[in-house]
Amino acid sequence: MPVDPKNPEMRRRRFRPIPVRMLVPNVITLLAICAGLTAIRLSTEGRMELAVAxxxxxxxxxxxxxxxxxxxxxxxxxxxxxxxxxxxxxFGVAPGLILYSWQLNELHNGGWIAAMVFAISGGLRLARFNATMDDPNKPAFAANYFTGVPAPAGAITVLLPIYLGFLGLPKPPAMLTAFYTLLIAFLMVSRLPVFSGKTVRMRVPPEMVLPVFVSVIFFIALLIGYPWHILSAGSVLYLLSLPAGWKSYRDHARAAAVPSATPADVASSSPATPFAAVSESEQDDRPARLN
Known part of the structure; x- marks a missing residue:
């Protein structure tokens, strides 16, 4: 039988049109990449405030x-x-290069190694996150914690010496800045549980809508008017909160490791026993974790 090239079945299958809603998040991500690349350029030109911004x-x-x-x-x-x-x-390459242009270049090869280790640590942390994102062996409560300091938080906190310099404080020794950079890099690739807040319910009661609006506007105004004060205080408070996230994770892990009571134990024990209290608290907390 002769082949008809005009036959629709013989035509090359084309890709389906992509909805606009699928493109909007990618456009925002591309804008973020443009901001990061622009930060690198601004740092090489000596415009550090714009680079950090x-x-x-x-x-x-x-x-x-x-x-x-x-x-x-x-x-x-x-x-x-x-x-x-x-x-x-x-959050890996750009902050490392900004720190190198700001002060780490005084250490020559040592400063470059510190900046490079930070950038590589950011890449390794992201690779580990992608590899373990769908781990079926994770406990339910682990969804509310990061493993290691997330890359955006690491980038904001590692620039703390620059914030303090913008506030008029004396520039720390280059060796101290390099040590601090390596410390944040270590926290990014570590197994430290860090509270993420992903499972926290984002619903606001009706009577709190206006106060929330006012609080957000007030915070944005403070960030615009006093950016280095807010970023410095936020970085310090974030680093101080890391032990609290580790302790919270350990408490959840201990509660999950407690064996559940059998029906015979439940029937023979009173509601005031420790096993009953743990079981009731786990039952009350489980829907909140799953939601």
Whole structure:
């Protein structure tokens, strides 16, 4: 039989059109990459304040793209991979180069090694996150914790010496800045449980809507008017809160390791026994963790 090239079945199959809602989160991620690359350029030109502001802007966009994707149901595998690439550039490479241009270059090879270790640690942390994201052996409560300091938080906290310099404080020794950079890099690749807040319910009671609006506007005004004060205080408070996240994770792990009571034990024990109290608290907390 002769083959008709005009037959629709013989035509090349084309890709289906992509909805616009799938593109919006990726555009936000691309804007974040542009901000990170611009921060690198600004740091090489000596405009450190704008460079740091670009990193902060990239961090805000990073927190926005995922929430927008979930809100408009625009999640995609492409978007997840693009987001990981953006995090490596914005929160691994860019902060390391900014610190090197600001002070680490005084140590020559030693400063470059510190900046390079930080950038590589950011990439390794992201690779581990992607590899363990769908781990079926994770306990339910582990979804509320990061393993190690997340890349955006690491990028914001590692720039603390620069914030303090913008406040007029004397520049610390280059060796101290290099040690601090390596410390944050270690926290990023460590197994330290860090509270993420992903499972915290984001619903606001009706009577609290206006106070929440006022609080958000007030915080944004403070960040614009006193950026280095807010970033310095936020970085210090975040580092001080890390032991609290570790303790909370250990408490959840101990509670999950307690063996559940058998029906015979429940029938023979009173509600005031420790096993009954633990069982009731676990039952009350489980729906909240799953939701």
């Amino acid at each position: 670009a990193i902060v802007f990239a961090a805000l966009l990073d927190g926005l793209d995922g929430r927008v994707a979930r809100m408009i149901k625009g999640q995609s595998k492409f978007g997840a991979e693009l987001d990981s690439l953006a995090d490596f550039v914005n």
